[in-house]
Amino acid sequence: MSHTPCLPRLGAAWPMRALASLERVAPFAIGSLLLLLPQVFPLGVGRDYPNHLARVYIQNALEDAPALAANYRLDWFLVPDLALDLFAVPLAGWLSSYTIGALFNGLMLLLLFSAALALHRDAGGKDSAWPLLATAVLFNEALRWGFVNFLFACGLALWLVCFWLRSAQWPAIRRLVVFAPLQVALFFAHLLGFMLCGYLILTLELVRFWQDRDLPLRRRAGGFFVAMLQFAVPLALFGVVLFGQSGVGDDTTLYGGLGTKALAFLSPTSGLVPSASIPILLLVLVLLYAVLRHGLGTVDRRLLPLIAAMAGLVVVMPNMVLGIWGLDFRYPFIALLLAIVAVRLHPRMRGAAYARGLALTIAVAALAGAALQFAETHRKQDELRRAMALAEPGGALLVAGDYDADCPRCFPAWIDQLHVGSLAAIERQMFVPLLFSATSFVSAAPGRHDLDVPHGMPVSRHALVDGRNRPLPRRGPEHDPRHPYWFAWDENFDYLLWMRSGQRTLTGIDGLERLASGEVFELYRIVRRSPQGAP
Secondary structure (H helix, E strand, O other): OOOOOHHHHHHHHHHHHHHHHHHHHHHHHHHHHHHHHHHHOOOOOOOOHHHHHHHHHHHHHHHHOHHHHOOEEEOOOOOOOOHHHHHHOOOOOOOOHHHHHHHHHHHHHHHHHHHHHHHHHHOOOOOOOHHHHHHHHHOOHHHHOOOHHHHHHHHHHHHHHHHHHHOOOOOHHHHHHHHHHHHHHHHHHOHHHHHHHHHHHHHHHHHHHHHOOOOOHHHHHHHHHHHHHHHHHHHHHHHHHHHHOOOOOOOOOEOOOHHHHHHHHHHHHOOOOHHHHHHHHHHHHHHHHHHHHOOOEEEOOOOHHHHHHHHHHHHHOOOEEOOEEOHHHOOHHHHHHHHHHOEEEOOOOHHHHHHHHHHHHHHHHHHHHHHHHHHHHHHHHHHHHHHHHHOOOOOEEEEEEOOOOOOOOOOOOOHHHOOHHHHHHHHHOOEOOOOOHHHOOEEEOHHHHHHOOOOOOOEEHHHHHHHOOOOOOOOOOOOOOOOOOOOOHHHHOOEEEEEOOOOOOOOOOOOEEEEEEOOOEEEEEEOOOOOOOOO
16 A cells, blocks of 8 residues: 655645744744844944943943043933943943943843733734744844934833733723833833823724723723823923023934935834845835735734824834934834734735745845844944043044045945944043933033033044144033034044945045054054144
């Protein structure tokens, strides 16, 4: 008797069994890799991230480092942007700033990833592979810009929304007692993470208010009011920040042009290596469309209002509000993440099994693309970190760069290393401008007051040449991003970091002694001129 007819069935079942085995281990494997990625490449996050690292170091080393104390001091006021700062407090005496930052970034990725899995489970999803598709959107434009406090707060916000859904049957007062202090903590982690959580919970409560329309209006209004009371203290604190202090930015509000909105549309995966960013985004969108178009899954109705609310927010969100830049590209990944986790695949459909396999494949490809991007950013930033050993401790570092100052959207090739010069504060206790001093406890020491500017781009070559022989004006008590801190730079700074594109070096400017050269930078010692003007 032959068993040949059974062979095709065994062959067809094998991929399904293999996929089922992979599904069981994949969430743990991917979660572990997300946690480990920043440990392998601790400087793999660029742009604003070195500023966060430098601030953490200054806050915790200031008392024991005289050179640092000559450059910085601490000002205590309400700051709703402290996730990494608070995380570092119990660890600063044991670990380096780089290790603390790496642990924080790993936990940040893990928070977002685990929140996606939890929301999918709450939405009725039972498969383990499909929500792994959300891995792709963890490496977004906000991460590319180094907005690590914001992303950590987004992870907390999504977990709070998940807990809010799970606690729907709790007594209203019990809910308030539990969630009110959590909202205060979220506010201090990052203002925009708190705003996200408030927006999503407000959406859920408005939907509930409408669904309970058969109940007396007074009862519905009372329940809604108690639910909103959890935000009372953080909103009062925000009022103090906005009106009792200097605000959260420079009061500029700007919607942005077509180029800015195009960047926002592509932002959910733009933290991946550039060659993989758009293809992976297209694969995610096409897979989502195919699953819903062919009836392989359904969208959970509880999360549908949140998806609609986030889609609307993405459309109307300006690029800048009250000086907070990049708002329009911070939230699209949340909208796409919610759309992914809200989908429940039909387990008995063969097409659904293929969709799970594709989701797992895209997640692995996204991890590979993220690892390549992390590795490249780490390599370039670590090269400068090591070069700083050639400089003397203390002093001040001026960062200048090769870019078109008249084209704000023409990012230079070194944009991912925008604030890498801030590592000089860690490596050599130097003063470095553009350290986001208006929104942190770190500010300039009295002797550096006129050099302190909270944010901006490095000095362009034209401004460097033009400002050399101009006297440095006094800066008032308020932070002013337009203050020309680089005037008379050869008298007030000790070192110059030149960020270059390709092989375009800093030539034709005297009084500079080159110490080191890297892939995207040149480090110079500034040679003081004598009163007669001779080198």
